[in-house]
Amino acid sequence: MDLVLQLLFTGIGIGSVYALVALGFVLIFRATNVVNFAQGEFSMVAAFLMVIFAVDLEWPYWLSFLLALAGMALYGVIFNLGVYYPLRHRTYLPVIISTIGASILVANTMLALYGPQPQVLSPVFETPGFNVGPVYLDSQYLLIIVVTMVLVAFQYWFFEHTLLGKKLQATSQDKEMASLLGIPVATMIMITFVYSAVLGGLAGILVAPILFVSIQMGGTIALKAFAATIIGGFGDVAGAIIGGLALGVIETFGAAYISVPYKDGFAFLVLVLFLVFRPQGLFGERVAEKA
């Protein structure tokens, strides 16, 4: 039982990271109908910004944290203007390729600046963790779980109970209709990119003390988060959260009870099963029904 609880805690912790990045995927997908393949790099860039502010410049942790998030907001604006906006009237394909290009460019820029060696970012709390009964709770994982829960609640409130949230929703559902109603569609999409970059960045900053800061960190997380979005139902916010958590738990238990080297395999096996038997995901609607 102790083993199960320990694995469950780790699984939910890792799953929360996937969920945060998956949320970013979903938001941009809903707003633009495009999968942003540079989503993982959002996490990586934010983690490197933290290294620059908190480690290299030795600024206070919370100031660095706020600056890194502000940096990510700016990055979201630049990303939107440089990668999405010029291609907004084209089909989804050029935009996807544009995001892949951006991802390669950013990863290699960081490689050129920082080299291939991983960097260390210290955790938020000085206490690395504590035992509750037989289960060891890593404080950073605990923080990740709490932040994810808070963000989910915030997201619900924001989209359902604020005017801006409703405008964003309207834009994602039908851009033409939204623009006829006087909603500035381009601005709404810009806001989506900014929010998504900040969200991805937050995931990167939170996970950096555990996984270290390296140019590969974004890619590894994004791949799992992408699988999580498909499992949850592409375009569904609740689906992304549940999909991310489920994936984290499944791969942790799969590794413990079946095989460690095939850990990543379990995540993608679940993905393949979903694509074959329930391509719309857990919460997604069938496209035909939507039409």
Place this chain on the structure above:
Amino acid sequence: MQVTRRVFTSGLAIGLAAPAVLRGASAQGGTIKIGQVVPITGPAAEAGKYAMAGAKLALEKVNKAGGVLGKQLEIVTEDDQTTNPGAVLAFSKLATNADISAFIGSIRSTQMHAMAPDILKNAKPTMFGGTDPTLTKLGNPWLFRCRPNDGYSGRVIATFGLDELKLKKWGIVHSTDAFGTNGAKALAEALEKAGVKPAIIQGYSNQSQDFTPVVLALKQAGIDVLGSYFTFENDLGIFARQLRQLGVTAPWVGSPSIVNVTALKLAGPALYNTYGVADYAEDSSPEAKAYADAYRAVMKVDPDNQSSWCYDAVSLLATAINKAGKTDPQAVREAMLSIKGYKGAEGEYNFDQNGDGLHGYNIVQNKSGKIAFAKHIEFKD
């Protein structure tokens, strides 16, 4: 002067022959050249700098002591771009220079495998640092290794754990790539030869984000000593932290990555008191110490195995060429094979017929983040 046909022909002959004659003359009075394939660009560029510094220190030492065959030694470098195709290209470029008498290859086994066919064709002694045991069993007579091969690291980890730490309940954790799998196999074989069956052998795939299942499995198996083969430092860092957090305190003897600078930085206190195998250890011999002092004076950082083997490679080549009395490749090869008891920075070189110069490893210990020499374990076979 009237140009007769004879004068014209003679002139033409002299004109054609002159470059060759001049080149011959310059070789006679010039330098003896060694070609070095080294990463100047790409992810290993930093390590490449160390490698060149190590080679240069040896070069200066050799030239100060009178050079080779009465001439000055010179190193010609070519960038391998930290890739296999880059290494092949760099070697081919150097090989076209007929003045180069011997070569220094790569510390990466995969690059050595890529260059090996060209090295065989070129037929000149090539020193290298890659530790894949199969490299000296390719039937390529021109390869000479300046680091102990991975076959020894498994035996050294087993010997140290069994004889020094006197622990018998082994857990082995390894990466499932070629390096990790072969290393773990060698360690398990060495243990089984001593009559000890590992309690648990656990593989993981590179770039794992979480090791909780691995650590819990080790805990359940009740191990009292851990042997490991980690390829990437970030995996090692995550594992080390989770191992200690989840309460596994067993002594740990790891493959070389456990003592490298990046691993120490990433894992911090989680690696304190662990042991690692290291081919270069500053306090393992007076020669290693002298090298460390010389290196530190120039580079302002501590030396590691990225540079020490290159230092030995240049020194060994100079010794072999002097011993042979000429730069003829076959003569240099035979002189190299006859080198016995040469004390280098990495250890004592005794080349065997395969071209392996070193037959043992140092065990070092992480004492609060500082690497301290613990013991040298040498094998006769």
